[in-house]
Amino acid sequence: MQVTLPDGKQLDLADNATAMDVARSIGPRLAQDAIAARVDGILHDLMTPLPSGAQIGIVTKKNMNDAEEVWRHTLGHVMSQAVGQYYKEKGHAPESVKRGVGPVIENGFYQDFDLPEPLREEDLPEIERRMAAILDANLDVTRREVSREEGLKFFSYDPYKVELISELPDSAPITLYSQGDYTDLCRGPHVPRTGVLPKSFKLMSTSGAYWRGSEKNPMLQRVYGVAFATQKELDEYLHLLEEAKRRDHRRIGKDLDLFFTSEVIGPGLPVWLPNGATIRRELERFIVDLELAQGYQHVYSPAMAKSELYKISGHWDHYKDDMFPVMKIDQEELVLRPMNCPHHIQIYAHKPHSYRELPIKIAELGTMYRFEQSGQLTGLSRVRAMTLNDAHIFCRPDQVQEEFKRVVDLIRGAYDVLGFEQYLYRLSLRDPNDKEKYYPDDAMWESAENQLRQALDDMGLAYYESPGDAAFYGPKLDVQVRSALGKDETISTVQLDFLLPQKFDLEYVAEDGSRQRPIMIHRGVISTMERMTAFLIENTAGDFPFWLAPRQVVVVPIADRHLDYAREVEGALKSRGLRAETDDGNDRMNAKIRTAELAKIPVILVVGDKEQEARQLSVRERGKGERKGAPLDELAGELERRYKLREA
Ligand code: ATP
Numbered sequence: 001m002q003v004t005l006p007d008g009k010q011l012d013l014a015d016n017a018t019a020m021d022v023a024r025s026i027g028p029r030l031a032q033d034a035i036a037a038r039v040d041g042i043l044h045d046l047m048t049p050l051p052s053g054a055q056i057g058i059v060t061k062k063n064m065n066d067a068e069e070v071w072r073h074t075l076g077h078v079m080s081q082a083v084g085q086y087y088k089e090k091g092h093a094p095e096s097v098k099r100g101v102g103p104v105i106e107n108g109f110y111q112d113f114d115l116p117e118p119l120r121e122e123d124l125p126e127i128e129r130r131m132a133a134i135l136d137a138n139l140d141v142t143r144r145e146v147s148r149e150e151g152l153k154f155f156s157y158d159p160y161k162v163e164l165i166s167e168l169p170d171s172a173p174i175t176l177y178s179q180g181d182y183t184d185l186c187r188g189p190h191v192p193r194t195g196v197l198p199k200s201f202k203l204m205s206t207s208g209a210y211w212r213g214s215e216k217n218p219m220l221q222r223v224y225g226v227a228f229a230t231q232k233e234l235d236e237y238l239h240l241l242e243e244a245k246r247r248d249h250r251r252i253g254k255d256l257d258l259f260f261t262s263e264v265i266g267p268g269l270p271v272w273l274p275n276g277a278t279i280r281r282e283l284e285r286f287i288v289d290l291e292l293a294q295g296y297q298h299v300y301s302p303a304m305a306k307s308e309l310y311k312i313s314g315h316w317d318h319y320k321d322d323m324f325p326v327m328k329i330d331q332e333e334l335v336l337r338p339m340n341c342p343h344h345i346q347i348y349a350h351k352p353h354s355y356r357e358l359p360i361k362i363a364e365l366g367t368m369y370r371f372e373q374s375g376q377l378t379g380l381s382r383v384r385a386m387t388l389n390d391a392h393i394f395c396r397p398d399q400v401q402e403e404f405k406r407v408v409d410l411i412r413g414a415y416d417v418l419g420f421e422q423y424l425y426r427l428s429l430r431d432p433n434d435k436e437k438y439y440p441d442d443a444m445w446e447s448a449e450n451q452l453r454q455a456l457d458d459m460g461l462a463y464y465e466s467p468g469d470a471a472f473y474g475p476k477l478d479v480q481v482r483s484a485l486g487k488d489e490t491i492s493t494v495q496l497d498f499l500l501p502q503k504f505d506l507e508y509v510a511e512d513g514s515r516q517r518p519i520m521i522h523r524g525v526i527s528t529m530e531r532m533t534a535f536l537i538e539n540t541a542g543d544f545p546f547w548l549a550p551r552q553v554v555v556v557p558i559a560d561r562h563l564d565y566a567r568e569v570e571g572a573l574k575s576r577g578l579r580a581e582t583d584d585g586n587d588r589m590n591a592k593i594r595t596a597e598l599a600k601i602p603v604i605l606v607v608g609d610k611e612q613e614a615r616q617l618s619v620r621e622r623g624k625g626e627r628k629g630a631p632l633d634e635l636a637g638e639l640e641r642r643y644k645l646r647e648a
């Protein structure tokens with residue numbers, strides 16, 4: 001038989017030759033370094049007979065990441081082997097360790113076990129040690145095909161394997177992979193020797209998992225591991241996990257008394273406690289101030305409406321699964337709104353408009369309700385009741401580009417204050433081949449998409465295009481902000497819409513007296529208050545900028561005799577609108593300072609004899625060290641200015 005190498009060379013081989021034979025015929029060095037192969041582009045192992053005529057590429061240790069599924073999977077087998085050894089050493093018969101599935105997952109692998117006694121988290125280092133020894137032993141990994149009878153006989157002690165084998169279709173080959181004295185039923189592929197596996201792995205945890213995911217079946221024990229090609233990558237991953245834990249907005253939300261969710265109230269329905277509500281109020285004021293300065297008009301509209309409204313808008317057809325069910329009362333059908341657009345459209349339609357009034361920008365911190373799957377709900381970042389920083393711009397066709405640019409400016413202005421530095425612009429376009437999802441008007445799409453491109457180019461912004469991500473009614477710009485954990489989250493969006501104005505028959509009177517259709521721009525700058533707060537908590541790890549900090553200043557009197565002056569300082573700050581408090585507890589000064597730091601209060605003012613006499617303060621500020629002898633009035637003025645200007 002013949003195969004083709006990446007450089008186009010043909011190679012003649014004996015029938016049933018493997019990719020290892022290919023590697024050997026090229027050179028011993030390659031055979032030594034080979035870990036897997038790409039056969040017609042698909043990952044294979046080096047032990048499986050090749051189909052004739054295939055295109056073969058050898059994956060070596062140098063490009064480990066090209067075959068990560070392969071070595072992660074072999075590591076899964078090594079773990080399984082190590083667990084077997086561990087139980088054997090504890091005196092259990094090898095057959096008492098039974099195994100469910102053991103696939104590769106993102107960053108690692110897991111294996112399900114039915115064990116004679118549970119594996120504890122403390123046992124994991126023991127398993128890791130045995131895994132390392134198996135790697136050191138550089139065992140050959142071998143593959144063999146067996147008949148169904150042989151397979152069933154081999155695994156007669158293991159009901160899970162028996163079940164799996166019995167369900168394989170007749171045509172499927174049954175393959176076993178072994179290293180040393182361990183053999184598992186497996187489709188592969190695997191690396192050729194345990195010595196090529198990276199030692200940069202770690203067993204993370206164990207959990208219960210039902211056999212085949214069904215509660216009717218026995219509960220197995222699932223052991224998770226992660227593995228990377230290098231120790232550096234593993235360390236980075238573990239560091240990121242630690243960071244994720246440290247920054248988890250649910251944990252911080254609890255520690256700082258920001259919000260809670262309760263079973264009694266219901267999942268996905270968070271309650272904002274005073275501290276969290278302070279952050280939210282600051283965010284709301286902040287964005288409303290920015291919007292008012294840009295000519296937006298803020299309104300309030302009810303979070304429910306007759307279902308008819310959503311039938312006209314089309315949300316009924318497109319969005320029903322995400323809406324709470326209808327409430328029937330008297331002759332009416334009411335729904336909780338999943339979006340604010342139809343209400344804002346009604347506000348526009350409430351009065352006739354002339355071309356001179358446009359653009360009209362209706363804004364609202366609009367509360368809405370979405371039926372998110374319970375498994376998807378997380379803290380504040382995915383909830384069922386949420387308030388969106390929403391606005392709808394109604395404009396003439398000749399104003400679209402200008403308005404679009406203004407929204408982008410608004411977004412950038414908001415990010416400056418929030419301290420977002422890394423973000424990406426994604427221009428989401430339609431997929432021209434998807435006639436189903438997108439509103440069918442080629443000319444409209446062409447023109448809308450080009451206008452957005454043009455506007456972005458004019459502003460000199462770098463963006464990438466993403467066909468197939470547009471809304472069904474028009475193209476949009478999404479802004480994705482890189483979080484402190486390296487994730488990109490869509491925070492802002494600007495969407496052009498030609499469809500809703502049509503559905504609601506919106507118009508304005510043009511210069512020539514004719515009736516024309518306005519274009520609508522949906523836009524959200526700082527997302528929902530819920531998601532933004534979650535994002536900010538994770539980004540700051542609770543160290544909010546001064547203007548957002550729910551508790552801004554604490555005054556710490558050194559002794560009781562300083563309490564009056566401390567209270568006076570507190571009062572002076574409060575009268576300037578700052579959030580100040582006095583720690584009048586019995587702790588010593590250092591303990592009070594520590595308490596304040598743990599509570600993430602950015603400014604700590606210590607007052608003792610000296611300060612009291614001179615009407616000064618000793619200032620300790622997060623990340624800025626200590627400053628002594630600050631005059632009270634001066635400091636209060638400085639803090640007030642920083643707060644009002646929303647400086648960090
Ligand atoms: P997602 O893809 O996250 O479900 P979406 O595309 O449905 O969001 P939009 O309809 O554009 O979101 O909603 C506007 C804003 O509301 C977005 O900024 C999004 O981040 C936020 N948002 C959407 N769903 C939720 C939710 N369940 N909880 C909190 N915020 C949400």
Ligand code: ZN
Pocket residue numbers: 073077102184185186187188
């Ligand atoms: Zn396997």
Ligand code: ZN
Pocket residue numbers: 339340341392522523
């Ligand atoms: Zn909208």
